[in-house]
Amino acid sequence: MKVTINAAMTLDGKIATAAGDSAISSKDDLKRVHRLRTTSDAVMVGISTVLADDPMLTARLARGRNPARIVVDSRGRIPSESRLLRTARETRTMVAVTERAAKEAVGRIEESGAEVIVAGKESVDLRALFSALEKKGIRKILVEGGGELNWSVLRLGLADRLIVTVAPRIAGGRLAPTLVEGDGFDQISKGIRLKLAKAERKKTGELVLHYIPGKIHSTF
Ligand SMILES: NC(=O)c1ccc[n+]([C@@H]2O[C@H](COP(=O)([O-])OP(=O)(O)OC[C@H]3O[C@@H](n4cnc5c(N)ncnc54)[C@H](OP(=O)(O)O)[C@@H]3O)[C@@H](O)[C@H]2O)c1
Secondary structure, eight states: OEEEEEEEEETTSBSSOTTOOOOOSOHHHHHHHHHHHHTOSEEEEEHHHHHHHOOOOOOTTSSSOOOEEEEEOTTOOOOTTSHHHHTTTTSOEEEEEOTTSOHHHHHHHHHTTOEEEEOOSSSOOHHHHHHHHHHTTOOEEEEOOOHHHHHHHHHTTOOSEEEEEEESOOOOOTTSOBSSOSSOOSSGGGSOOEEEEEEEEOTTSOEEEEEEESSOOOOO
């Protein structure tokens, strides 16, 4: 399994404003992300991202195939009217829930044409999920946030690559979500160490930074 995290943040590390605006990338950068999607088997997001942005997660700005879409959603809260579930019969869509998800929620999601994967008890067990996905032939996953999901993937050492677009803007706001949320570490020295593999300076003023984990287990 190859796992890439991709995100866009402001210079002060925010991935959206407190009011929920997450339009951080330029059109050029969005095209890059869509091209990246065409080379991925699946795009994965957390349920809070679906509730905030109602994304499509297709590769419509690039030439190539759409990846499958996966939502990490313990209780099966994804709305039936979300764009993902409304288009689940056109583009493969999977919702990863836990044993906490009510039968009715699971039934409602399946009714839309999406597949339900049960992994874990409280929050979604990402290791179990990734191995279930691998059995379904999904080998390249693009994780597109938000901050809570990014934390879980990084914390478990599951990311092979992290690509971050830094936009030349400052959003501020103590309640604005950041690139990585979760519980965090007490000491910087315990933090996840990464190596800068590539830095691209764009005409838009954006920086696209490519990192790989310090302990290299990557072939990227
Ligand atoms: N700029 C960007 O690149 C970008 C990209 C994506 C999102 N965003 C922004 O990010 C914000 C949402 O981010 P967020 O951090 O609040 O939430 P998130 O990561 O999208 O979703 C987190 C939720 O996923 C569920 N979950 C289940 N299992 C999990 C696990 N193992 N690890 C982590 N989460 C798990 C939990 O809800 P349950 O307990 O209910 O399952 C959790 O609260 C939005 O404002 C969105 O616009 C920005």
